[in-house]
Amino acid sequence: xxxxxxxxRHRRLEEWMxxxxxxxxxxxxVLITVTMIVFLAAxxxxxxxxxxxxxxxxxxxxxxxxxxxxxxxxxxxxxxxSMLVSLGALLxxxxxxxxxxxxxxxxxxxxxxxxxxxxxxxxxGIPSVVYGWLGVTLLxxxxxxxxxxxxxxxxxxxxxxxxxxxxxxxSIAADALANVxxxxxxxxxxxxxxRWQAISRVIVPAAKTGIATGVVLGLARxxxxxxxxxxxxxxxMRLPSGLDSxxxxxxxxxxxxxxxxxxxxxxxxxxxxxxxxxxxxxxxFIAVIRLVGQRKER
Amino acid sequence: xxxxxxDKVWTGIFYAVAAAVIGLLxxxxxxxxxxxxxxxxxxxxxxxxxxxxxGGGIGPQLINSFYLLGVALFLSVPLSLGAGVYLAEYAKQxxxxxxxxxCLEAMASLPSIVVGLFGLLAFVTLTGWGYTLLxxxxxxxxxxxxxxxxxxETAILDVPASIREGSLALGATRWQTLVKAVLPAAIPQMxxxxxLAAGRIFGEAAVFIYTAGLTTPMLRWDADxxxxxHPLNVFRPAETLTVHIWKLNSEGIVPDAKLIAAxxxxxLMVAVLxxxxxxxxxxxxxxxxxxxxxxxxxxxxxxxxxx
Numbered sequence: 001x002x003x004x005x006x007x008x009r010h011r012r013l014e015e016w017m018x019x020x021x022x023x024x025x026x027x028x029x030v031l032i033t034v035t036m037i038v039f040l041a042a043x044x045x046x047x048x049x050x051x052x053x054x055x056x057x058x059x060x061x062x063x064x065x066x067x068x069x070x071x072x073x074x075x076x077x078x079x080x081x082s083m084l085v086s087l088g089a090l091l092x093x094x095x096x097x098x099x100x101x102x103x104x105x106x107x108x109x110x111x112x113x114x115x116x117x118x119x120x121x122x123x124x125g126i127p128s129v130v131y132g133w134l135g136v137t138l139l140x141x142x143x144x145x146x147x148x149x150x151x152x153x154x155x156x157x158x159x160x161x162x163x164x165x166x167x168x169x170x171s172i173a174a175d176a177l178a179n180v181x182x183x184x185x186x187x188x189x190x191x192x193x194x195r196w197q198a199i200s201r202v203i204v205p206a207a208k209t210g211i212a213t214g215v216v217l218g219l220a221r222x223x224x225x226x227x228x229x230x231x232x233x234x235x236x237m238r239l240p241s242g243l244d245s246x247x248x249x250x251x252x253x254x255x256x257x258x259x260x261x262x263x264x265x266x267x268x269x270x271x272x273x274x275x276x277x278x279x280x281x282x283x284x285f286i287a288v289i290r291l292v293g294q295r296k297e298r
Numbered sequence: 299x300x301x302x303x304x305d306k307v308w309t310g311i312f313y314a315v316a317a318a319v320i321g322l323l324x325x326x327x328x329x330x331x332x333x334x335x336x337x338x339x340x341x342x343x344x345x346x347x348x349x350x351x352x353g354g355g356i357g358p359q360l361i362n363s364f365y366l367l368g369v370a371l372f373l374s375v376p377l378s379l380g381a382g383v384y385l386a387e388y389a390k391q392x393x394x395x396x397x398x399x400x401c402l403e404a405m406a407s408l409p410s411i412v413v414g415l416f417g418l419l420a421f422v423t424l425t426g427w428g429y430t431l432l433x434x435x436x437x438x439x440x441x442x443x444x445x446x447x448x449x450x451e452t453a454i455l456d457v458p459a460s461i462r463e464g465s466l467a468l469g470a471t472r473w474q475t476l477v478k479a480v481l482p483a484a485i486p487q488m489x490x491x492x493x494l495a496a497g498r499i500f501g502e503a504a505v506f507i508y509t510a511g512l513t514t515p516m517l518r519w520d521a522d523x524x525x526x527x528h529p530l531n532v533f534r535p536a537e538t539l540t541v542h543i544w545k546l547n548s549e550g551i552v553p554d555a556k557l558i559a560a561x562x563x564x565x566l567m568v569a570v571l572x573x574x575x576x577x578x579x580x581x582x583x584x585x586x587x588x589x590x591x592x593x594x595x596x597x598x599x600x601x602x603x604x605x
Contacts, residue, residue, distance in 0.1 A: 019473070024380065029401050103316050133543055255507065
């Protein structure tokens with residue numbers, strides 16, 4: 001039986017509305033992304049257009065003293081602080097994550113894998129303030145005991161961030177390892193290798209682009225994490241002199257000072273420039289991941 | 299050392315790492331729950347906070363966290379479902395999809411503090427609302443859009459082609475097929491993803507500091523709807539539980555700030571546990587419900603392994 005004309009028209013309208021709604025949602029994503037970039041860029045360049053700060057001073061000087069006369073806005077402390085703390089976290093976390101990914105794919109018995117998966121999911125789920133709180137309550141006193149000083153330190157930040165990015169790197173590395181064809185493993189067993197030889201010389205090299213993606217994503221996450229780091233790093237405006245010394249990061253200074261400054265002042269503008277810098281850095285990480293991925297395709 | 303011995307040593311190292319990670323999680327839970335013991339008391343969970351005396355509760359913060367979560371899901375689920383449908387069903391492969399994907403990736407990579415600062419520009423200053431719950435919800439929606447869109451898209455793409463073809467063969471339009479055949483089959487996977495996303499929204503903090511604010515007005519249920527004292531008014535500042543912990547840690551002046559922070563952390567940990575359990579339970583329950591058999595439970599899991 002043919003549907004009536006009215007019914008057909010209704011169906012066509014429905015089809016059109018559904019398609020339009022879906023299209024709007026899709027395009028909204030592009031719109032939001034572009035708006036964010038434009039807003040943050042417009043605010044971020046005011047340091048140079050309105051407040052007359054110089055880009056090279058900001059990026060290359062480590063003298064941050066907005067209340068001084070004349071005020072100084074050298075943001076090198078924060079850039080170096082962010083880099084040290086996230087690279088440190090990576091050094092702690094990446095080997096553990098890789099070991100865990102290998103373990104889950106090739107060594108662990110089934111029951112242990114099905115225990116480890118929810119464990120990792122829970123570790124991802126723990127909110128960053130709880131990690132920060134754990135850092136303040138457990139780690140900071142420990143660092144104080146070992147190294148003296150306040151305990152709020154680069155080291156505490158590195159360990160807290162290392163914990164936080166562990167599940168991220170693990171799950172991506174595990175996926176990469178799982179994608180290595182079974183035949184590779186079997187072939188190296190067939191040649192008489194031990195499990196460790198097969199893993200270290202065949203499997204891991206075969207999965208290296210996937211593992212690299214996981215590592216870069218972990219680094220990006222560490223770089224952008226704000227509260228947990230801010231809670232344990234001490235937030236002093238100077239370059240760290242060692243692992244046990246406090247410092248500040250891009251995210252921690254933004255978390256603390258944005259609300260204390262008045263809109264439009266050079267201090268405030270300088271902070272917005274730092275926010276824009278964070279945005280650019282996270283886009284840089286995306287570009288790196290894309291490049292790594294493209295190399296794999298070739 | 300022979301190759302065999304080296305192999306044994308490394309196997310031992312791998313076991314040790316795995317045991318350490320499991321131990322760490324157990325240790326975290328033990329520390330948080332023991333330091334925050336007593337968090338289950340109703341006078342803490344639902345009580346008013348105190349600025350000067352010990353013994354205050356986290357009632358308003360808990361309301362804010364849940365209400366904000368609700369508003370954020372209300373905004374982000376339809377949007378990401380629409381975007382997921384667009385990417386999976388309608389968009390032509392090529393430049394447009396490539397651009398949307400690039401934007402999703404860029405969005406997902408942004409640190410939550412940066413999105414929070416964008417929220418400060420767009421939803422606090424530009425709109426003139428000031429710090430509001432709605433602003434916080436909008437900002438956290440931006441954070442969650444990429445993840446949720448991906449979840450919806452994969453769930454739709456994972457629906458077997460036979461379901462779609464069967465529906466189309468019976469004369470259904472594309473939209474009818476989508477709504478009545480494809481989406482119901484995709485729902486179990488989506489619900490799991492949405493619950494996990496809800497857990498993340500609940501635990502999010504950095505994005506709220508400059509959007510939902512650091513304060514909560516004295517909430518009264520008998521207040522006027524338009525007044526900022528009404529708990530359900532979305533145009534009021536709303537300090538969430540996560541932000542509360544952060545604030546207590548950095549500028550808490552209450553004598554028992556440490557204890558309140560510990561108890562709040564315990565509440566958050568329990569919430570995380572519940573969200574994860576709920577995601578697991580619903581995925582298996584819904585899969586059984588929609589497929590009518592227990593075997594279907596294995597379907598999506600198998601796929602996960604392959605991917």
